[in-house]
Amino acid sequence: MSESDIKIEVKDLTLIFGQKKGQALKMLRDGKSKTEILSKTKCTVGVNKASFQIKEGEVFVIMGLSGSGKSTLIRCLNRLNEPTDGDVLINGVNITKETNKELLDTRRTEMSMVFQKFALLPHRTIIENVAFGLEIRGEEKTKRLAKAKEAIETAGLKGFEYQKPAQLSGGMQQRVGLARALANNPEVLLMDEAFSALDPLIKSDMQDQLLDLQDELHKTIVFITHDLDEAIKLGDRIAIMKDGVIEQIGTAEQILKEPASEYVKAFVEKVDRKSIITAGSLMFKKPTTVLLDKDGPESVIRKMRTVAADVLPVIDKHRVFKGFIWLPEILKAEKAKAEDIMPYITVNCPSVYTEYTVEEMLPLTSGTKSPIAVVNKENGQLLGVVAQTSLMIEATRFNDEQIIHLKEQAIEQ
Amino acid sequence: MEKVIDIGQYIEVAVDWLTENFHGLFDLIKNVGNGFIEGFEWLLMGIPFFVVIGLLTILAYLKVGKGTAIFTLAGMVLIYLMGFWEETMETLALIFVSTIIALVQAIPIGIWAAKKPGVNRVVRPILDFMQTMPAFVYLIPAVLFFSIGKLPGAFATVIFALPPAVRLTTLGIQQVPPDLVEAARAFGATNRQILTKVELPLATNTILAGVNQTIMMALSMVVIAGMIAAGGLGEKVLEGINNLNIGLGFESGFAVVILAIVLDRITQALGQKNENSPLSKLRMKFKKN
Known part of the structure; x- marks a missing residue:
């Protein structure tokens, strides 16, 4: 991996929830366990020294069960969650050191997010929702509506422009969420369990669409999921998370063939062989x-x-x-x-x-x-x-x- | 029983101190406020009664529907025929001014309290206090600060009518789903943008319910304020009571009820999205074309 290819670099990223963050961080550095830290400082370790690099144009999937810290981790990338320690570099710029104004700018231009529960504004029409990010960064109305229209077409929502979110099905609503993210034309897409709330058929449909889009647009995508099948289908590389720690990073092939830990092995076996059906x-x-x-x-x-x-x-x-x-x-x-x-x-x-x-x-x-x-x-x-x-x-x-x-x-x- | 603790004396001292040291300020407030109220009265009474009735009826028809429009028309005409038109307009003017002053304070405070739990902790007991204190009690400092008249009436009314608007603004903002706020933040929205583009639009209905409550409470207080010569229907009611004139008391009371129902129905409809109201139907038609 050459230096210029790297879009996002995360170094020793740690996030601690609670009051006595300093003490908890020190204990973590001394190698104390999560439970020990919790009982002593009442602090929860959300993300524990995560490090990885994401290449330009790559779909990087972070997978783990609920509570593994994956959603917390993705929110550190745009600082919706403030990291306690460590660095997040995007295009070589350390965003953890950015001032508020620089941070707003990063969020407005470089990265857009798609949410599990869609998070669309119910009082706005589809096109107004899609134009939301452009409106926030102050683009004038005719310009942003034209761009929104383009994104609506890309996401396959043509004809729904003037409806309200509540009139659309879950799958269509998430297309709006995707269109809203694309309208900003960001380099990085952060997708937090974007398809998890959809039923299986529509989910698979949306996955195919995302892959088609990716063939065209070559965005850098960070995708969070708890579904191994989805991770394998979408991810160029997959990171498996447990208790805030990244257990393994690799291609689907590597993870299936050479699971790095017992946890990964159990995870892979369980989902892969369908032995959960009793x-x-x-x-x-x-x-x-x-x-x-x-x-x-x-x-x-x-x-x-x-x-x-x-x-x-x-x-x-x-x-x-x-x-x-x-x-x-x-x-x-x-x-x-x-x-x-x-x-x-x-x-x-x-x-x-x-x-x-x-x-x-x-x-x-x-x-x-x-x-x-x-x-x-x-x-x-x-x-x-x-x-x-x-x-x-x-x-x-x-x-x-x-x-x-x-x-x-x-x-x- | 003998009085052991005398809180009243401290309040008296404080009020005395305020009246002595700030009478200049109070006079200024009084003059500006009276000008405001009288301007409104002049406006409402300058317009011929049938125009006011017509406008109210049209508003009721467009926002609510036929039934309310008929009630508004009949009720307001009845008030006119009973000879209470002038008093009703005085009352209406006082309600408008008090409500506007109350809302100008209540909505920002409500927003602030929704954002800062600490502020909410301080504001809530104050609101409880304001709402449960017998309404008549507010008349005393009002008179001490501003003597009698319309402005002290408005002053007492503002205090009495403010709490529901604060509470419902806070509630409305707090009820905005956190994932929507998070989404706005992820797209780089500033706090102000989150407030104006996400929170306030989503809280509008709840806030308008608070406005409705404030107007209704203002109406009830404005009647009580008749006791300190605030004029309007309240004074007629008081006259009826003082002279044991049952007819006058009932008539003026009835005018208050009519005004209350008209104001309530119209302002309630502002908060709700009524798909069947003639205005919405008109809008739909317009959109389709």
Whole structure:
């Protein structure tokens, strides 16, 4: 990375919330932990000695869970949050040392921000909202409206100029937020969870649009998110943050292949393999059940007919799961005029606890058509049933290689 | 029970000291204020009554609607026919002047209190005090400072009518979502720009609700101020009471009620965005063309 390429440079940036900042900062320098500092000084360390460089034209994603300090960090770049220590250099100019007037100028010309909750002025029309930044820096009306119109077209909002924000959907509102940022023609875009409030389809749409725009405009973008998929899709490089500390910076490839710490590893595994989907969330709750000792073949057939199923879970009078009963078996029982259905139940069938993941359940389905029973860990009571189809739907979100791998594992077992 | 602590004497001393040392200032305020009030009266009474009624009716129709317009027309004509036109205009002038003076102070104080928690902590108990102190009590220093007449009436009215405008201005500014203020700041807005372009426009409705309250409180106080010769309907009410003239008391009281309803409906409508008011419909039509 040559010197001239660097747009933003952050050096040892630290931000402490609270009264006794000086003492807290000293303790931090002495290597004391966050909890120690909190208990001694009642100060919270928001950002802890963050350092990174962002190249011109790069999309730099800062990722972390809520409370990791990512939103605090991005607000240090335009000093909405005043850093306690460290430097932020933009085009080689240290903005932490800027006077109020210089700072206003930086905010007005060099960097614009897009907000998670859009932050549009409800009493203004779309075009007035988009022109807001230009108005603030004192451009005359005809000029700023012309520029706003341009930005509105770029953001795909043509025709909505004279509507009010409340008349637009969330996705459209965020386009206004983006247009407002672009109208200023800044070199740096700060995007704070810009797409997090949108529903998944629109979110992905907006991501594509942002990438298209970036191909054209080559801005330097700092993007905050808690969504790894979004980070991978958008980021040229990704920084992962935890408890105010940047744990790792690298390309998506580097982070996925060589996670630098246990935290990053857990993060990457969790989101990547979709193993957060558990039996508990996937199961069909309160299924129609067959009661052992009470239901005879006739009533079982009736129940199957009403729910149009060819298999039902069987429980005893304590709701403990006993097995599944299939339609062909119950027909046999009926022919034999059997009173007890116990001999006709398939006893050897898969059952899991609620915390089992899709990944763990998949091997259980090989070689059987049976649904999977979800039971209570303590007393074996039936909680619900996971159908193979819903499991397959989840499974197809894995790529082929992963499914083959899972099947191989199942065979080995 | 015997008086153990005598706060009253200190207040007396303070008021005496003020009247003795600042009577020049009080005279100046009195002359300027009286000029202001009389100018307004002259204006309102200079316009023929039917023009005033017509303007009020049109305003009521445009901002609120047909019903209020009819009420305004009928009510104001009734006041005229009862022979209270002059007194009503005097009262109206006093309300206008008091409200304007009150708002000129209340809105900046309200903004200041919204911005600085310390100021708010000081201002709030003072407002509580001003609002709960029996209204008649304000007449005493008013008379001591300015003797009797219209200006002391306005003085007492301003004190009594000021608090709601301060409170609602503070509330309105505090209710502006912080993310909007942050967004403005991120685009390089100065504090003044944040105030004029974000906070005040978003707080307008709440502030106007405060203005409405101030006007209503001014009306009630202006009537009480009739006791110190502030003129207007209040004096008629007082005359009715003093002479045990039930007819006069009721008539003048009724005129106060009519004026109150007209003022309330019109000023309330200023604060609310009524999409169905004739004016908004007119505006929509204009926009579409």
